[in-house]
Amino acid sequence: MMTYGAHRIRPSEEAFEQLASGGGDPHVIGKLWTAELSRRLVLLRAFFDAAAADPASAGPLPPVEQAWPALEAVEVVAPETVAAILLHPHVGGALGYSLRRHRGGATSAAPSWVDFGFVHAVAIVASAAAGLSYRSVVPLRDGRVMLPRLGMATFDGCEAWDTAEVATEGGRVWLCREGVRIDVPPGRADAPGWWSLRSVTVGDGPRLTVWLDDLDPMRDLADPVPPARLSDAAVERWTGLLAGAWAILVDRHRPVAEALAVGVTSLVPLPSGAGRDTRSASSGDAFGAIMCSLPPDAETLAVSLAHEFMHIKLGGLMHLTALTDGPGRPCLYAPWRDDPRPAAGLLQGIYAFFGIARFWRGQRHAATGPNRLADFEYAYSRAQTREALAVARVDGALTEAGRRFTDRLAAEMDEWGDDRLDPDARRLAALVADGHRAGWRIRHCRPAPAEVAALAREWRAGRTDAVPIGPPEVLPDHQMRQWSNARLGLARRRLAMPDRYADVRNESWGTGLTDADFSLFIGDAVAARKGFADRLGDDPDEADAWTGLGLALAGERVPGGDALLDRPELVLALHRELNGEPEPAAVAAWVERVTLGPERRAPGT
Amino acid sequence: MGALRGDAAETDPPSHVGRTLTGHSLADLRADRSPELTEAIRLVLRQVERPRVNLGGSGPPGRAD
Numbered sequence: 001m002m003t004y005g006a007h008r009i010r011p012s013e014e015a016f017e018q019l020a021s022g023g024g025d026p027h028v029i030g031k032l033w034t035a036e037l038s039r040r041l042v043l044l045r046a047f048f049d050a051a052a053a054d055p056a057s058a059g060p061l062p063p064v065e066q067a068w069p070a071l072e073a074v075e076v077v078a079p080e081t082v083a084a085i086l087l088h089p090h091v092g093g094a095l096g097y098s099l100r101r102h103r104g105g106a107t108s109a110a111p112s113w114v115d116f117g118f119v120h121a122v123a124i125v126a127s128a129a130a131g132l133s134y135r136s137v138v139p140l141r142d143g144r145v146m147l148p149r150l151g152m153a154t155f156d157g158c159e160a161w162d163t164a165e166v167a168t169e170g171g172r173v174w175l176c177r178e179g180v181r182i183d184v185p186p187g188r189a190d191a192p193g194w195w196s197l198r199s200v201t202v203g204d205g206p207r208l209t210v211w212l213d214d215l216d217p218m219r220d221l222a223d224p225v226p227p228a229r230l231s232d233a234a235v236e237r238w239t240g241l242l243a244g245a246w247a248i249l250v251d252r253h254r255p256v257a258e259a260l261a262v263g264v265t266s267l268v269p270l271p272s273g274a275g276r277d278t279r280s281a282s283s284g285d286a287f288g289a290i291m292c293s294l295p296p297d298a299e300t301l302a303v304s305l306a307h308e309f310m311h312i313k314l315g316g317l318m319h320l321t322a323l324t325d326g327p328g329r330p331c332l333y334a335p336w337r338d339d340p341r342p343a344a345g346l347l348q349g350i351y352a353f354f355g356i357a358r359f360w361r362g363q364r365h366a367a368t369g370p371n372r373l374a375d376f377e378y379a380y381s382r383a384q385t386r387e388a389l390a391v392a393r394v395d396g397a398l399t400e401a402g403r404r405f406t407d408r409l410a411a412e413m414d415e416w417g418d419d420r421l422d423p424d425a426r427r428l429a430a431l432v433a434d435g436h437r438a439g440w441r442i443r444h445c446r447p448a449p450a451e452v453a454a455l456a457r458e459w460r461a462g463r464t465d466a467v468p469i470g471p472p473e474v475l476p477d478h479q480m481r482q483w484s485n486a487r488l489g490l491a492r493r494r495l496a497m498p499d500r501y502a503d504v505r506n507e508s509w510g511t512g513l514t515d516a517d518f519s520l521f522i523g524d525a526v527a528a529r530k531g532f533a534d535r536l537g538d539d540p541d542e543a544d545a546w547t548g549l550g551l552a553l554a555g556e557r558v559p560g561g562d563a564l565l566d567r568p569e570l571v572l573a574l575h576r577e578l579n580g581e582p583e584p585a586a587v588a589a590w591v592e593r594v595t596l597g598p599e600r601r602a603p604g605t
Numbered sequence: 606m607g608a609l610r611g612d613a614a615e616t617d618p619p620s621h622v623g624r625t626l627t628g629h630s631l632a633d634l635r636a637d638r639s640p641e642l643t644e645a646i647r648l649v650l651r652q653v654e655r656p657r658v659n660l661g662g663s664g665p666p667g668r669a670d
Contacts, residue, residue, distance in 0.1 A: 042645045043653070045634050049646070072631045082631070096653040105654050221658045277662055284657035304661065311659040319652060327655060348659055 011035075011320055016401075020408035022354050023255060024313050029263040032316035033087065036287045039319055040086045043095040050102045051116045059113030060163050061120060061137050070123035070134050078130040085126050088148045089266045089289035093218035094118050096285035108223065114139040114161050121147050121166070128168040135167040138175070141217060141224060147173065151196040152215040152227055153182045195229055202243040203250055206261040212238060212269065219268045219291070221283050230269060237294065238269060244298025245305060252366040253306065253359060260309050264290055280304040284315040303359045310355035311348060323347055323402035331474040333391055333440055335384035335433060338484050340444050340476045343397040347406075350388045354409055357381035361416060372495045375422040379429035380491075386413060387433070428491040428521065431551055434565050436484050438547040442568040443483070445472035452570070456577040459590060467594045472569055483543075485509045490521050516548055525555030533585060540580045546572055549584060560588030567595065 011019070015028045024032075051057040051064035058064060075082045085091060098115040100106045108115075117139035125147050127134035138145045143158035145166075155164060155177045164177040173184040182193035190196050197216075201209040212235065217224035230238065249257040266289035270279055278300050281291040290308040295301040317323075328343035336349055360378035364371060389410050392398060398406060451469050458467055486509055493504050502518070504510035516531025529552035535545040550564025563571055571588045578587070634642075 039649055041629075041631075041634055042642070042649045045637070045642065046646045046650060048635075068631065068635055072635075075631050096656060099650060099653050100656065103650065103654060221660075222656075280661040282659045285653065307661050308659065311661075315657055315659075318657070344657070348657065352659065352661065 011317060016317075016321075016405075017408065019313055019317050020405040021412045022310075022351070022358060022409060024259050024263075025255070026258055026262040029259050029313070032263070032287075032313065035320055036092075036316060037083055037087055040092060040095065043092070043099065044086065046099055047095050047116075047119065050099055051119075054102060054112055054116070056112045057116040059111055059117070059139075061113050061117045061139060064116050064119055066136070067119040067123040070127055070132075070136075073132055073134075074123075074126040074130040077132070081126055081129045085122055085129070085148060087265075087288070089286035090146075090213065090216040090218040091122060091148050093216075093283065093286040093289075097218060097222075097224070106223065110141065110224075111161055114141060117163075118146075121145060124166050124168055124173060125150055128171055128173045131171050133167075133169045135165070137163050138166050140164055140177075142226065144217075144227065145175070146216050146218075147184070148216070149197060149211070150184060151190075151194055153184075154193055154195070155180060155182070195227065198230075198235060200235075200239050200242055200267070202239070202246040203257075203261075206250065206258050208242070208246050208257075208261050208264070210242075210265055210267040213266050213289075214269055216268075218286070219266075219289070221281055221291070228269070228271065234269075234294075238267075241295060241298050241301050242267070245301035248298060248302040248363075249305065252362045253302075256306055256309070256355075256359075259313075260305060263312055264288055264305070264309060266290070267292065269294065278304060280308050282308045282311045282315070284319065287312060287316055287319075299363070303356060306355050306359045307352050310352045314348060314351045318344075321401050322399050323405055325397045325399060328397045330476055332395055333388075333437065335387050335436060338440065338443075338482050339478070340440075340474050343392070343395075346388060346392055346396055347398075347402065350385055350392060350406070350409070353381050353385040353388065354413070357385050357413075357416075361419065364419075370422065372422045372425045373492065375425035376429050376491065376495050378419070379421050379426050380432060382413070382416060383429060383433045386410075387437070389413070425495060427523070428494060431521065432488050432491050434554070435487055435547050435551050438550055438565045438568045439484055439543060441472070442543045442546055442572055443477050444474055445569040446475050447472045447567075447570045447573050452573045452577050455570075455574050455591070455594070458594060459574070459578060459582075459587075464590070464593055469567075469570065469595045472567075486511075486513050487517060487521075490517060494521050512544070514545075514548075516545075516552070520548060520551055520555070523555075525552045528552035529556060529585070533583070536584045540575060540584070541572075543568075543572075546584070550588065553585060553588065558589075559592055560585050561592075563588045563592035563595065567591065570595070 015031055018024045018028050048065060048068060071082055097106060101108060101115055120136040120138045124134060124136055140155060140158050140162040142160060143155045143162065144152055145164060146152050153175045164175045166175045175182045183191065184194060185191045188196045188198060195215055198212045199209055200212045201207060213219045214230045215227045246257065249260065268289060268291040270291050270293040272293045278295040279293045282289065290305060292301065292304050295304060324343040324347055330340045330342045332341050332343060332346050334341040334346050334349050336353060341349065357378060360374050360381060363374045364378055389406055393406055448470060455467055489507065489509050490504055490513060494501055504513060514531060514535060516528045516535065519531060520528035529549060532545045532549040532552055535542055536549065546564060546568050550561050550568060554561030554565055571591050574591060575582065575584060575587050
């Protein structure tokens with residue numbers, strides 16, 4: 001429970017209810033900001049305490065504690081100014097990183113005064129905004145220093161870790177080093193040695209204004225990073241995409257847009273990834289910031305904003321209220337991840353995928369004609385969220401508040417049950433979801449060796465009596481972190497561009513697909529079964545062939561499919577125990593017949 | 606002159622935030638030796654020691670939480 005202020009801060013019942021139902025109106029988001037300010041103040045005090053305890057915290061800079069009276073002076077005349085700068089997302093990132101490093105949770109070649117010294121830049125910016133005079137010295141990383149909310153100064157010819165004098169008077173700011181002076185220009189202009197932090201405004205009621213932050217060293221998720229200045233053309237591209245995304249959100253998801261306009265203040269462009277991938281990210285330290293690589297279109301940016309904003313909201317709530325008992329061990333099935341997840345991570349994913357499912361649900365309703373891809377995205381993300389909710393409610397180490405939270409979220413989803421979906425989109429979504437679950441199990445779950453041996457004895461004896469089997473042990477295979485993209489991409493291609501279905505093999509993510517996969521996704525289960533069986537003849541350990549065989553058998557509604565989708569790790573282990581001699585489909589059908597017990601799906605479902 | 610003064614960007618959080626710094630001044634915070642603050646510091650340090658990071662993606666090959 002947090003933290004500093006006149007009262008201990010707890011979310012009101014109304015705020016909790018709104019957030020637990022996946023929403024949160026602008027007033028509730030404002031409350032999260034207020035709570036975040038309280039948290040930042042506590043972090044600030046912890047930061048100063050840590051600096052006082054570190055004899056190297058000042059180095060060539062003034063003592064860190066000198067910044068505090070400067071901030072106090074600003075607070076007297078302009079408390080909003082202090083709040084605004086403390087709440088700047090990447091000031092939160094810098095406070096978190098500095099404290100983490102001080103406590104041994106991060107490593108860096110930089111001397112500690114480079115981290116602690118950022119507070120002098122905070123004091124300068126606050127003083128300038130309040131019109132107060134102040135002078136200090138700031139640390140330079142490779143000749144650069146970020147003045148939060150203003151921009152970045154760069155000096156040439158510096159050591160890796162260096163310093164510059166900085167001063168403000170009458171609202172103007174300038175920096176000096178070895179006779180070189182950089183004046184921060186008025187407005188949002190660049191100047192020699194100076195890059196201004198740009199902001200972008202889109203829409204008109206509600207309107208979204210964000211920093212387009214390509215500068216701040218703390219804008220990434222972990223360690224400080226160098227600037228990646230966008231060209232004017234790139235800024236124009238981002239502005240256009242953001243305007244388009246915002247129009248989608250305002251027109252079709254207005255409550256999300258109204259809350260997001262209050263809750264998001266920084267958009268950090270990420271380097272573009274390969275292929276069609278659009279990456280996005282957010283962190284608990286930088287409440288209010290979203291990172292995103294350049295998306296291919298406005299709709300992709302809109303869903304990325306909706307997705308990351310869910311993380312931001314839940315992060316704010318989890319700063320105030322524990323929803324899980326600790327982070328937990330990474331042993332849970334999260335349908336959007338290829339590796340096992342801990343309880344806290346699973347809950348974050350559930351909330352985000354609820355937001356994604358709701359987004360696609362809205363897109364479907366807004367469409368003027370059939371939109372099979374939106375139907376697929378909705379069906380798939382809804383199925384993922386529901387399944388993960390079931391996992392969390394059984395194995396997710398939920399606190400009482402966490403249980404109320406997930407119950408409320410599940411109830412919200414119950415209202416979506418009657419949505420009509422394109423049959424092909426629904427079929428493909430189920431295919432991808434079932435295949436992913438089976439693929440996760442065959443890679444990360446290990447049945448008890450004694451049970452496998454018992455099954456082998458029964459098989460060899462030709463018996464078909466029921467054999468009780470317990471749940472498997474989840475042993476994360478860290479070599480298996482990304483393996484599921486190809487079938488997901490194949491399903492999307494089938495719906496979005498059926499005329500280019502076969503071209504998927506030419507995509508970087510589709511090279512591992514087989515003829516059997518192509519048969520499976522066009523609905524030819526017989527050809528798929530034969531193809532996957534042939535592949536297992538060549539390589540009886542090929543995980544995707546086992547799960548493909550399971551999907552094909554299930555598609556044909558013949559025995560073996562359920563066992564391969566529900567307990568593929570058991571079928572594979574038995575097949576190995578039998579030296580790979582029996583037909584895989586025969587082993588699967590036999591396992592399906594003899595296995596008993598409540599454990600029929602992924603752990604906890 | 607004074608170009609940066611009052612440069613209240615619209616990227617600011619809601620305007621009611623910070624008017625009273627949640628009821629305490631920075632001077633109060635600097636002088637505070639209360640067990641409540643000690644407990645609050647312990648809590649936020651635990652949070653920053655285990656930073657929450659969310660990685661997302663859309664379209665192949667993206668997939669994450």
